Amino acid sequence: MRARTAVLCSVADQGVAALTNILVLVAAARLSTLADFARFSAVYLVFTVLLGVFGAYTGQPLVLKRGGGKETRGACRSAVAFAVLAAAALGALLAAVCVLVPGDTARALTMLGLVLPVVLGQDAVRYAFSTLQQPHLALLSDLLRLACVLGALGTQAYGASPARLIALWGLSALPALLLSAALLHRSTAGSPLSLRPMLRRGHLGQRFTIEFAVGNATSQLSVLGLGAVGNPLLVGALRGATTLFGPLNVLFTSATSFGPPLLGRIADERRRVRATAALAAALATTAALWATVLALLPDRAGRQLLGDTWPVSAALLPATGSQYAAMAVGTCGLLALRMLDPRTTLAIQVVFSLTAVAFLAGGYVLGGVPGAAWGLFLGSLCKAAATWIRVARLRRRTPRPEQARLTADASPAAP
Secondary structure (H helix, E strand, C coil): CCHHHHHHHHHHHHHHHHHHHHHHHHHHHHHCCHHHHHHHHHHHHHHHHHHHHHHHHHHHHHCCCCCCCHHHHHHHHHHHHHHHHHHHHHHHHHHHHHCCCCCHHHHHHHHHHHHHHHHHHHHHHHHHHHHCCCHHHHHHHHHHHHHHHHHHHHCCCCCCCHHHHHHHHHHCCHHHHHHHHHHHHHHHCCCCCCCHHHHCCCCHHHHHHHHHHHHHHHHHHHHHHHHHHCCCHHHHHHHHHHHCCHHHHHHHHHHHHHHHHHHCCCCCHHHHHHHHHHHHHHHHHHHHHHHHHHHCCCHHHHHHHHHHHHHHHHCCHHHHHHHHHHHHHHHHHHHHHHHHCHHHHHHHHHHHHHHHHHHHHHHHHHHHHHHHHHHHHHHHHHHHHHHHHHHHHHHHHCCCHHHHHHHHHHCCCCC
16 A cells, blocks of 8 residues: 555544544433433543553554564554453453442443453554554444444434443444454464563553553543542533544644654754644644634534533533643644654653643632633643743754754864
C-alpha cells in the first residue's frame, strides 16, 4: 500500500473509532434518563481508562515494530492474545466483585466485565493491522463494529437500563472481533506466539502505561471520584459536554500520530517549531469555532443529540470549549517537545496532570459542576503554558543555523 493511502486509511480508521464512541454516548443519552445516563457514563469512563491502559501496554510498543518479517508477525499474534487473556482475567475479577454489590451501577460494571475481552480484543487487533501495514483491514473491522453497535442500540426503547445498554454495546463488537481474528490469522499463520516478553521487567509498555496514567487517566478518574463522593450528575454532565467535542479528539490524535513524520521533513529545527506553533493556532481556532457552533444550536436540536442530558451539558459548553482550545495548544506543545527533547515530556505530564486534578476539585468545591468544568480548563491552560515555556527555553539553547556556521568557520583548524 502506498504511504498516502495508508495514512488516509489510518486517519479514517481513527475517525470511525471515535465516531463509534461518540454515537454510543449519544444513543445512550437519548435512551436514558438523566440519572441512568450518569451511571452509564461512569461505567463507560471505566472502560475508557482500561482501553487507554491496554493500548499503552500492548498497542503502542507493538506499532514501534518495523518490517513485516516473522518476528513482527509473531509480535502481533502475541500482543492480541495477551490483550484478550488479560482482559478476560480482569473482566472476570470485575464481574465477580460487582455481582455481589447491589445497585444499577454495579450491575452495569458486571456486564462490562463480561464483555471486556470482546471490546479490548477488537481494539488490540487494530494495532496489529497497523503494525502489519494493513490499516485498511482495521478500517473494515471498525466499520463493521459501527454498523453492529448502531443496529443493536437502535432497537432499544427509552428507559433501557445501563446494564442492558452496556451488554448490547459490548456484544455488538463480537462480529468485528471474529472477522479481525480470521484476517489476522491469515496474515500471521505460522509465526511464533510468546507472551513472556510482555511480562518481563523493562517492557516498553510499562513506561507508556505510566505516561498514560499521569497524562490521561488521572483526570478521568478524578471526575469519576468526584461523582462518587459528591454529585453523581457531574459525570454525566461533563461526559455529555466532552462527547460533543469528539471530532476534535480525532484531530488531536491525528496530529500526535502523523505530526512527527510530516514535520520531520522540515530540515531546520526552528522552522519545525514555528510550524508546530502554527498547527497549535489552527487547532485552537477550530476548537473555538466548534464551541461557537454548539452554543448556537437550538434547544430542540441539542435534545435530539443528548436527550435529557442536554440542558446541563449545554451550560458547560463555554468552559469545555475553552478547555479544548487550551488542549490544542498543549498537545502541539508536547509534540514540539518530543521533537526537541522527548525526555522532558514525562515530568510535565506528571506535574500538570496533578495540577488539573487540584483545579477540578477546587472548582467543584467553589462552583459545583460549572466550577469543575472551569477547573479543567485552568489545568489544561497551565499545562499548555508550561509546554511552550519549555519549548522556548530549549530553542534558546539551540544556535541558529547562521550562528552555527559562523562558529564552525571561526574555530581553529585541526592540525
